[in-house]
Amino acid sequence: MAVKALIKKDILRFVSDHRALIVNMVLPLLLTFIIGLSFGGGLFGKGSGISAIPLVLVGSDLPEMLKDRLAQGLRDSEFFEVTWTDSLEADAMVRSGEVVAAVVLPPGMMKDFFQMKPVAVQLWKDPGSELKSGIVEQILTRSIRQYQAGEAAYLGLWPDEQYPEFVDEDGEFDDSLFSGDIVKVWQRWRNTSDDPRWEEARENMIKAVDRHMALSEAMDQPVISLTVHDKSPAGEAETPRDINLFDYFLPGFSVFFLMFAVSASARDLHREKLNGTLHRQLLAPIKSTDLLLGKWLAATLQGVFQLVVLYLVGAILFQVNLGPNAWSLPLAVLLCCSAAAGLFMLIALITPTEKMMDNISTIVILVFAMVGGNMMPLDSLPLWVHTFGRFGFNYWANISFNNIMAKNHSAFEDPLALLVLLGMSLAFLIINLVLIRLKTRKGVWA
Numbered sequence: 121m122a123v124k125a126l127i128k129k130d131i132l133r134f135v136s137d138h139r140a141l142i143v144n145m146v147l148p149l150l151l152t153f154i155i156g157l158s159f160g161g162g163l164f165g166k167g168s169g170i171s172a173i174p175l176v177l178v179g180s181d182l183p184e185m186l187k188d189r190l191a192q193g194l195r196d197s198e199f200f201e202v203t204w205t206d207s208l209e210a211d212a213m214v215r216s217g218e219v220v221a222a223v224v225l226p227p228g229m230m231k232d233f234f235q236m237k238p239v240a241v242q243l244w245k246d247p248g249s250e251l252k253s254g255i256v257e258q259i260l261t262r263s264i265r266q267y268q269a270g271e272a273a274y275l276g277l278w279p280d281e282q283y284p285e286f287v288d289e290d291g292e293f294d295d296s297l298f299s300g301d302i303v304k305v306w307q308r309w310r311n312t313s314d315d316p317r318w319e320e321a322r323e324n325m326i327k328a329v330d331r332h333m334a335l336s337e338a339m340d341q342p343v344i345s346l347t348v349h350d351k352s353p354a355g356e357a358e359t360p361r362d363i364n365l366f367d368y369f370l371p372g373f374s375v376f377f378l379m380f381a382v383s384a385s386a387r388d389l390h391r392e393k394l395n396g397t398l399h400r401q402l403l404a405p406i407k408s409t410d411l412l413l414g415k416w417l418a419a420t421l422q423g424v425f426q427l428v429v430l431y432l433v434g435a436i437l438f439q440v441n442l443g444p445n446a447w448s449l450p451l452a453v454l455l456c457c458s459a460a461a462g463l464f465m466l467i468a469l470i471t472p473t474e475k476m477m478d479n480i481s482t483i484v485i486l487v488f489a490m491v492g493g494n495m496m497p498l499d500s501l502p503l504w505v506h507t508f509g510r511f512g513f514n515y516w517a518n519i520s521f522n523n524i525m526a527k528n529h530s531a532f533e534d535p536l537a538l539l540v541l542l543g544m545s546l547a548f549l550i551i552n553l554v555l556i557r558l559k560t561r562k563g564v565w566a
Contacts, residue, residue, distance in 0.1 A: 127418045172201040173252045174218070176210045179225030199255075210244065220249040221256040364526075366438035368497055371521035374430045375514050376485075376494040378423050378460055383481040385419040386464035390474035408560040409553050416461050416549065423457030443524040448531040452520040455541035459513035462548025469555045493518040516540045 177191065187204055194200040205213070210222040224242040243260055245253040431449065434440035443449040464481060471477040489495050491508045492515035501509070509515040520537040523529045531538055 124414075127414050127421065173199060173220055173256060175200045175202050175256060176205050176213055176219050176222045177202060177225070178205060178207050178210045178222060179229065181227055182225060182229065199259075214244045214246050217246055217248050220246045220252040223256075223260065364439060364441065366434060366440050367526040368522065370430065370434045370438065370440055371525060372494045372497070372518055374427055375456065375517050375521070376489050378426060378457065379464075379485045379488070379514065381426055382419050382423050382457070382460045383464045383467075383485065385422055386415070386461070386468040387474060387477055387481075389415065389465075389468045390471075390477060394474070408556045412465070412552055412556045416458075416465055416552065419461035419465065420454070420458045423460055424453055427453045427457065441525045441528060444528050444530050448524050448529075449521075451531050452517070452524055452538060452541075455538055455545060456513065456517035456520070458545040459517070459541050459548065462545055462552060463513060465552050466548055466555070469552060469559070488512040488514050491515070498522070513541060513544050516544070 175194070177187075179187070191202040191204060194202045207224060210219075210224065213219045214222050222244040224244065226240050226242075229239055241260070241264070243257055245257065247253075428450075431440060431442060431453075435442050463484075467480055467484065468477055471480060488509075491501070491505050492512040493501065493509065494514060498506070498509075498515070498518060506515075516537040520531075520534070520541065523534040523537065524531065527534075
């Protein structure tokens with residue numbers, strides 16, 4: 121009964137602190153909303169990845185048919201939102217941040233391309249959008265390298281290749297055979313048999329295309345290949361889920377603010393010591409171990425309440441996944457909160473003053489957040505960070521929430537993280553019980 125009364129007292133104090141409730145509930149949702157939208161998560165969790173990257177292309181002398189097909193191909197990839205413009209407007213759009221990058225094709229590109237002359241493509245990047253402009257640079261670089269490898273192989277096989285010169289009487293590149301849609305282009309190529317210049321060019325082009333197709337077919341048959349399979353448990357046919365970025369962000373932010381809330385609850389030990397409440401409780405017919413159990417259970421329940429509310433609201437607002445069954449997520453929440461309560465109760469017991477506990481708790485929270493996956497997803501952290509992160513309960517909590525909410529796995533499919541949280545909870549509880557008995561015996565709180 122004494123433990124129950126102590127829990128009730130601390131819970132009522134927790135509920136009465138409206139400002140702390142608002143901060144611990146609203147801020148994780150707000151941060152999740154902002155970060156999710158910035159990565160294209162959609163207003164209500166409907167997005168499935170990074171939003172389309174605004175990109176402009178510059179190439180005034182490129183045939184309209186090729187412009188249309190290039191722009192449409194980039195749009196169909198769903199990675200880019202493409203528009204054609206001139207170099208002056210492209211420069212202004214990149215500098216103002218209206219687009220993240222501009223791909224500038226040089227004048228006379230078609231002529232140089234068909235004559236195997238160097239073609240210098242430029243990429244103008246917005247420095248304020250390093251992530252998305254970096255994606256454009258990586259895609260463009262890989263495409264050019266792939267083309268260079270193919271051309272190197274082609275020239276190695278046919279070093280004396282003659283390339284058609286699509287020029288008019290003035291020596292300028294003649295794009296008349298490339299204007300219009302694909303049907304019109306094909307008709308023009310078929311109906312130029314009376315022009316010896318274009319007949320030779322067509323024969324060379326057909327020969328070059330045939331060789332490129334043969335080379336491409338040969339290169340598409342790799343000696344070593346890699347096939348990736350996602351293995352589900354035997355007898356289960358797992359249906360692929362759409363990626364919801366909020367499934368990754370909300371757990372990380374919620375555990376981060378959970379640490380502040382549980383730390384504040386554990387800090388009550390110092391406040392009650394200062395105002396004499398703790399001394400009166402120890403003089404009452406209440407065991408010191410009951411006092412600690414009451415504090416620990418109250419802090420755990422406060423954390424459970426906070427996470428449950430956050431995840432329910434997240435499910436409504438952002439379509440956050442609550443797991444494959446009704447018990448996996450609640451179990452992970454309970455073990456996470458009990459481990460957090462044990463950790464900060466330990467800090468409260470080993471610090472002599474409330475001010476020192478505040479300082480140590482803040483350092484612990486920030487360091488654990490950085491190495492435990494609350495600031496950045498665990499998959500993006502280097503190996504040495506994982507080594508240190510494993511010492512924090514939040515590292516294992518983030519893994520368990522990621523398994524359940526992002527991967528939609530039950531608790532028994534990936535039990536290691538939950539077992540570690542259980543072990544941490546029991547270890548902290550035992551240590552705290554021993555410490556509080558030693559303190560009361562020595563009269564430290566008398």
